[in-house]
Amino acid sequence: MERIALNTVFGGSHQRWRHRSAVLECDMVFAVYLPPGASAAAPVPVLYWLSGLTCTDENFMQKAGALRLAAELGMAIVAPDTSPRGEGVPGDPDGAWDFGLGAGFYVNATQEPWRRHYRMHDYVVHELPDVIEAHFPVSAKRATSGHSMGGHGALVCALRHPGRYASVSAFAPIVNPSTCPWGEKAFSRYLGDDRVAWRQWDATNLIATARERLPLLIDQGDSDSFLHTQLRPALLQAAAGVADYPLTLRMQPGYDHSYYFIASFIDDHLRHHAAALKA
Numbered sequence: 001m002e003r004i005a006l007n008t009v010f011g012g013s014h015q016r017w018r019h020r021s022a023v024l025e026c027d028m029v030f031a032v033y034l035p036p037g038a039s040a041a042a043p044v045p046v047l048y049w050l051s052g053l054t055c056t057d058e059n060f061m062q063k064a065g066a067l068r069l070a071a072e073l074g075m076a077i078v079a080p081d082t083s084p085r086g087e088g089v090p091g092d093p094d095g096a097w098d099f100g101l102g103a104g105f106y107v108n109a110t111q112e113p114w115r116r117h118y119r120m121h122d123y124v125v126h127e128l129p130d131v132i133e134a135h136f137p138v139s140a141k142r143a144t145s146g147h148s149m150g151g152h153g154a155l156v157c158a159l160r161h162p163g164r165y166a167s168v169s170a171f172a173p174i175v176n177p178s179t180c181p182w183g184e185k186a187f188s189r190y191l192g193d194d195r196v197a198w199r200q201w202d203a204t205n206l207i208a209t210a211r212e213r214l215p216l217l218i219d220q221g222d223s224d225s226f227l228h229t230q231l232r233p234a235l236l237q238a239a240a241g242v243a244d245y246p247l248t249l250r251m252q253p254g255y256d257h258s259y260y261f262i263a264s265f266i267d268d269h270l271r272h273h274a275a276a277l278k279a
């Protein structure tokens with residue numbers, strides 16, 4: 001592991017690290033924020049933030065405005081990259097931004113040529129937390145949240161792994177990737193044409209049989225240009241209603257898809273997670 005950045009912020013420490021991922025078979029960079037006072041004697045819980053299309057570990061740390069309250073709440077935040085990277089990792093054949101590099105969709109690909117490197121689900125659920133818990137003063141109390149493609153990722157990680165997270169939330173998540181253009185493009189390539197295989201990667205399908213009922217907070221801007229084509233939170237809300245799953249979906253008037261929207265409501269999400277992590 002090699003540290004490539006270190007910044008003191010709100011009394012804590014923002015760090016970027018490069019490490020070799022065995023799961024993804026490439027070098028990866030992640031960011032971690034450690035609040036003041038985190039130590040081996042006083043380990044802190046961790047929020048795993050999953051970013052959206054085109055992002056790296058940097059977008060959330062620089063733009064979400066989360067670190068002041070994370071410092072106050074005594075919560076670490078880890079932000080991974082959004083896909084495998086580097087030499088030999090294939091990207092979108094046409095260079096598009098919604099597939100491949102920066103667009104791993106937090107699934108384990110089964111199809112060539114993606115299946116060797118594109119295993120972001122195993123990376124964010126297992127390998128990265130193992131690295132974090134081995135090298136930083138954190139506890140095994142975990143929460144997850146994310147934005148757009150990363151909102152989908154957070155929901156799927158929590159729904160597929162009962163007991164692993166104390167808490168989950170999302171901003172403008174892609175709730176039903178099996179039936180929207182971003183998801184259909186990604187899933188048909190990463191997972192193949194058999195749509196039955198897509199169901200285990202789709203929150204709207206998974207919520208129907210959820211074995212755990214973590215209270216789920218979702219914020220969605222009603223002026224988000226992707227709302228009606230890609231995101232469609234009403235589909236998850238309907239499935240949650242049928243399954244009697246505790247979902248709070250807040251439609252936020254005037255807000256778009258950007259980090260201005262995330263920054264406006266991140267405090268509510270951090271408090272939502274802190275309450276569960278401290279319980």
Ligand SMILES: N[C@@H](CCC(=O)N[C@@H](CS)C(=O)NCC(=O)O)C(=O)O
Pocket residue numbers: 051052053054055059063097147148149257258259
């Ligand atoms: N590049 C796309 C937009 C992609 C986009 O909105 N990405 C979101 C996640 S889905 C994001 O967080 N972008 C990075 C940023 O705003 O810092 C476009 O030109 O329409």
